[in-house]
Amino acid sequence: MMSATGDLRVTTFEPLPAPRELRDELPLGQGREDAVELARTSIDRVISGHDDRLVVVVGPCSVHDPVAALDYARRLAARAAELDGELLVVMRVYFEKPRSTGGWKGLINDPGLDGSHRVADGLRLARRTLVDVIDTGLAVGCEFLEPTSPQFIADAVAWGAIGARTTESQIHRQMASGLSMPVGFKNGMDGDVGVALDGCTVAAQEQVFFGVDADGRASVVSTTGNPSAHLILRGGKSGPNFDSASVATAAERSRAAGHAPRVVVDASHANSGKDHVRQAEVVELLAGQVAAGEPIGALMMESFIEPGRQDLGDDGPAGLVYGQSITDACIGWDETSRLLGVLADAVARRRATAG
Numbered sequence: 001m002m003s004a005t006g007d008l009r010v011t012t013f014e015p016l017p018a019p020r021e022l023r024d025e026l027p028l029g030q031g032r033e034d035a036v037e038l039a040r041t042s043i044d045r046v047i048s049g050h051d052d053r054l055v056v057v058v059g060p061c062s063v064h065d066p067v068a069a070l071d072y073a074r075r076l077a078a079r080a081a082e083l084d085g086e087l088l089v090v091m092r093v094y095f096e097k098p099r100s101t102g103g104w105k106g107l108i109n110d111p112g113l114d115g116s117h118r119v120a121d122g123l124r125l126a127r128r129t130l131v132d133v134i135d136t137g138l139a140v141g142c143e144f145l146e147p148t149s150p151q152f153i154a155d156a157v158a159w160g161a162i163g164a165r166t167t168e169s170q171i172h173r174q175m176a177s178g179l180s181m182p183v184g185f186k187n188g189m190d191g192d193v194g195v196a197l198d199g200c201t202v203a204a205q206e207q208v209f210f211g212v213d214a215d216g217r218a219s220v221v222s223t224t225g226n227p228s229a230h231l232i233l234r235g236g237k238s239g240p241n242f243d244s245a246s247v248a249t250a251a252e253r254s255r256a257a258g259h260a261p262r263v264v265v266d267a268s269h270a271n272s273g274k275d276h277v278r279q280a281e282v283v284e285l286l287a288g289q290v291a292a293g294e295p296i297g298a299l300m301m302e303s304f305i306e307p308g309r310q311d312l313g314d315d316g317p318a319g320l321v322y323g324q325s326i327t328d329a330c331i332g333w334d335e336t337s338r339l340l341g342v343l344a345d346a347v348a349r350r351r352a353t354a355g
């Protein structure tokens with residue numbers, strides 16, 4: 001029965017496959033599940049201060065071309081293997097983009113990059129990409145944005161993020177309370193760290209909320225709470241917040257609120273004004289802070305094969321430069337590889353000082 005008063009502004013409802021269908025189509029299997037589980041535990045141990053390595057979440061601002069993402073993953077996996085005594089490298093494999101005023105919302109929402117919004121294909125492509133990246137030997141990090149998307153892909157994800165635009169959202173905090181991996185909350189867009197700490201506190205609690213189950217049925221979801229929620233410093237409208245004093249204050253506030261004693265620092269976004277050249281300078285400064293023993297458990301870098309960014313123009317995907325970001329500007333591969341070496345060296349210096 002159609003209602004005369006409901007759904008007046010909805011144009012279509014298009015059914016999606018059930019999460020279980022997609023997971024059965026592209027199963028992880030025991031080997032990959034073991035790898036995801038080990039990566040989650042290891043990341044948690046680093047951020048909680050029980051492992052003296054540094055987690056580095058590094059990769060494109062967004063995945064728009066799975067072939068280029070996998071090409072990048074193979075390069076990163078080889079470099080990560082060389083540095084694994086000091087660094088625990090997690091590839092940023094972001095499929096969902098929160099936008100400030102509009103634009104392409106990521107590979108899941110619009111895999112054709114053309115406004116066709118073939119979301120079922122996007123979910124399938126995202127899951128395929130995650131499986132392929134795990135097969136390179138890397139762990140994967142994603143931002144979770146759509147409240148039901150984790151049911152389709154989260155079993156493959158070792159680290160999750162709640163972004164600056166949603167860190168105050170009850171929906172996302174509840175979602176994080178049920179996610180199976182360590183989840184970082186970014187400080188707010190204005191730079192407020194308190195809202196991210198509140199996010200960690202809500203995520204750590206048991207929650208009851210609306211969601212879907214593995215069969216895609218609307219469900220009441222009850223969660224245990226996520227004990228591994230932690231803080232990500234990404235700068236804000238008032239400027240960067242990766243300096244020593246900001247890191248020390250944030251880490252102390254996190255510890256005092258019962259969360260991790262170490263923070264994640266995002267070298268991109270408002271910590272570098274989205275300028276990839278500045279981002280590399282910020283990574284170098286952070287390496288010095290890591291070497292000095294500051295409470296930094298992880299660092300985030302936006303990096304792809306080619307430096308910089310490009311606009312998705314009228315020619316669509318066909319007109320794009322291979323391996324270059326279509327969202328925020330990224331550090332190119334050669335510079336990324338060098339910076340990973342600098343960070344590994346910083347960890348070695350920290351260890352030498354700690355004796």
Ligand SMILES: O=C[C@H](O)[C@H](O)COP(=O)(O)O
Nearest residue numbers: 061097098099100101327328
């Ligand atoms: O990381 C990506 C972007 O910073 C985020 O999605 C916002 O982008 P926008 O301000 O270009 O919309």
Ligand SMILES: C=C(OP(=O)(O)O)C(=O)O
Nearest residue numbers: 098163164165186234269
């Ligand atoms: C959107 C992102 O960052 P932020 O939430 O910090 O703007 C991101 O990391 O892709």
